[in-house]
Amino acid sequence: MYLYDSYDQAMVDARVEEFRDQARRRLAGELTEDQFKPLRLMNGLYLQLHAYMLRVAVPYGTLSSRKMRMLAHIARKYDRGYGHFTTRQNIQYNWIKLEDAPDILADLATVEMHAIQTSGNCIRNISSDQYAGVAADEITDPRPWAELLRQWSSFHPEFTYLPRKFKICVIASANDRAAMRLHDIGLELVERDGRIGARVFAGGGMGRTPMVAPEIRDFVEEDELVSYLEACLRVYNRYGRRDNKFKARIKILVHELGVDEYRRQVEEEFAHMRQLGIQPPTEELDRIRAYFAPPVYETGLPEEVDRSDPDFALWLDRNVLPHKQPGYAIVNISLKPVGGIPGDASADQIDLMADLAERHSLDQLRVTHAQNIVLPYVKKADLYTIWQQLDAAGLGTANLDRISDMIACPGLDYCSLANARSIPVAQKIARRFAGNGKEEAIGELKLKISGCINACGHHHAGHIGILGVDRKGTENYQLLLGGSGAEDCSLGAITGPGFTEDGVVDAIERATDLYLAQRQEGERFLDTYRRLGMAPFKEAIYG
Structure with a gap:
């Protein structure tokens, strides 16, 4: 760290x-x-x-x-x-x-934290894969790159007042666990001819005009990354709309210029950046990398885990993932208890997670973009002890990537921009599927809820998405199907007329019932939707 x-x-x-x-x-x-x-x-x-x-x-x-x-x-x-x-x-x-x-x-x-650039028309918090450094499928740890970009972007004099807020994501796996292509700039670290570099995507985002970022460059050398991003930002800062905040994001600029023209202007600016020598010296990235050196793992640890407790075995199957180091596991702590507020944790729960990290995860935790917490360095021998403590504190819900593990914004309960409440809808959905016993049969289903068009709940990227709108003074909920923030990135389509709060819960159950009846072996909800298309789902939902 x-x-x-x-x-x-x-x-x-x-x-x-x-x-x-x-x-x-x-x-x-x-x-x-x-x-x-x-x-x-x-x-x-x-x-x-x-x-x-x-x-x-x-x-x-x-x-x-x-x-x-x-x-x-x-x-x-x-x-x-x-x-x-x-x-x-x-x-x-x-x-x-x-x-x-x-x-x-x-x-x-006092603990090396701040709130700088978490708002405003500037480069926001750099996000990354929550399994960085421990995932077997990554080509390198992306966090040194993310930290380099954090330092580059903090108080950057040229990019402090951009046309609109700006979000960057860095991953290092072909499996996208961070919705990289739905960012203003997304970087996927790749290896070519023995060298590490980045594929660069620009112009993604959600909100009222959702777009999946196109690829701008298939490879940028490691020692030229900052110069290239500087060029991307300069073109945006120069031509991004400042007269209309709804058209101010880089996705609008890339769309209106066209990908080829935006790429041409970036390459032109990049050549200029090279002449100026903007890129920090190679030693700077090496200095940062030293903070992220792999830990000293214990060896010869047991691989077997006693699964005799059925509740623990269910949690193992759903919330614990393989680690690249033998004898270790990745623990996902769900902040989505049935009937709870997605993403919320009490002070006591936060303290407990800190204690567990200190004792059992090499003193480290991760926050996920799905509003959960990860313990990335857990010995398999410690899993039962960890689960017992989590379960006793209301943090043992076994629902990772299930329908109740939903993303939800605070909505109209808190946000001055919201048109509708998100939290009560999330709670009703979780209770419905806990009560009807269908969650296990449905399997992976990513449901996401936003209380307004700004899409803080990522509803466009949900296998099932819900958008709360104001319809003549009444809260109304539009249902979307077919979105994904993963490597198969796609935007959900609206099914039709909206629903009441209770009506949208019924509609989701009808959609999932059709999936259970029509799926082929191995298909997720998203796969079945893509195979069948909207029509049968619309018929099931509206009758």
């Missing part, structure tokens, strides 16, 4: 004191809300329906137990005893008082 040097710490400490003065002036009435808004947003502070919301950066989702305990402390001291883990691998707190915000940032700075 990357550790701050004196420059990092000084940068974060200076930002805390700067914001402390800004908050003081706002509380004293010396700044209006319009004057204060851009200042607070650059520090991750939003004004929501009921209170301020603070979004804390968790670069590429990686946390130590020390950092995790600080997140629990903030939830306990400054919020209402919980935090909400997000699809950007961050955490946010929904009940923050403005007068407390500077103290929270100061507390975060």
Whole structure:
């Protein structure tokens, strides 16, 4: 894990004191809300329906137990005893008082954390594969690259006020576990002729105009990556729409220019970047890589796990994945208990996960883009002990990638932008499928819910997606089918007229019943939908 040097710490400490003065002036009435808004947003502070919301950066989702305990402390001291883990691998707190915000940032700075660039029209938190460094299918650990880009993009003077927010993702596997092609820029690290480089995708995103990012370049050398991204951003910053925020994302620019023309302009700018020598020296990436050196694993560990407890065996099958190191496993902790709020964890639960990481996972945790937590370095011999403690704390739900393991935004319960509630719909779906016993038969099904067109719940990328809209003052829910954020990336299609809150739950059950009746051997819900097309599902849903 990357550790701050004196420059990092000084940068974060200076930002805390700067914001402390800004908050003081706002509380004293010396700044209006319009004057204060851009200042607070650059520090991750939003004004929501009921209170301020603070979004804390968790670069590429990686946390130590020390950092995790600080997140629990903030939830306990400054919020209402919980935090909400997000699809950007961050955490946010929904009940923050403005007068407390500077103290929270100061507390975060003591454990090398901050909220810088978690909002605003800048480069946001760099995301990555939650199994980075431990997945058997990756060609290299993508986190050093993600950290290099974090350092490059932090306070970048040219890209602090982009036309719109900007999101970058880095993966190193052909299996995309981070929705890489639905980012403004996505990087897939690949090997060519014995050299590591990156495939570059640009122009993806969700929101009111969802688009899958096209490939812009099939290979960028490792020592030219920053120059190439600088070129991509410069073209966007130069020509991105600033007169209309709904058309300001890079996906609109790439679409309107055309992929070939955008690529041509990037290559032209890239040649200029090479002349300027923008790329940091190779030694800088080597310096960063040293922080991510593989741990010293124990050898000769047992592979066998006692499966005599049926509840533990079910959790093993669903939530525990193979590790590249013999004797170890990857543990996924579900933050989706039946009837719970997806992505929420109490301060006590956060503390427990920190304790388990310290004792059983080489002091490391990961936040996933699906709003769960990963213990990446667990000995198989410790699995039963871990499960018992998780289960006792309400964290032992065995539902990874099942219908109840859904992504959901906070919706109208918290968000000032939302048109409809997401949380009650998620809770009703989970209860319905827990009660009817169909979740196990259905198997992998990725369901995603957004409370408005901004798509923070990634509904476009769900095998089943739900979009809450306002229809003449009434909450209405559109149903989408066929989306995927994985390597088979696709956008869901709307089935037809929307539903009430209860009606959309019924519609999902009818859609999954058709799948169970029509699937062929080995097919997921998504596969059956792609084979049959929309028509039979629409008939089943609407009658």
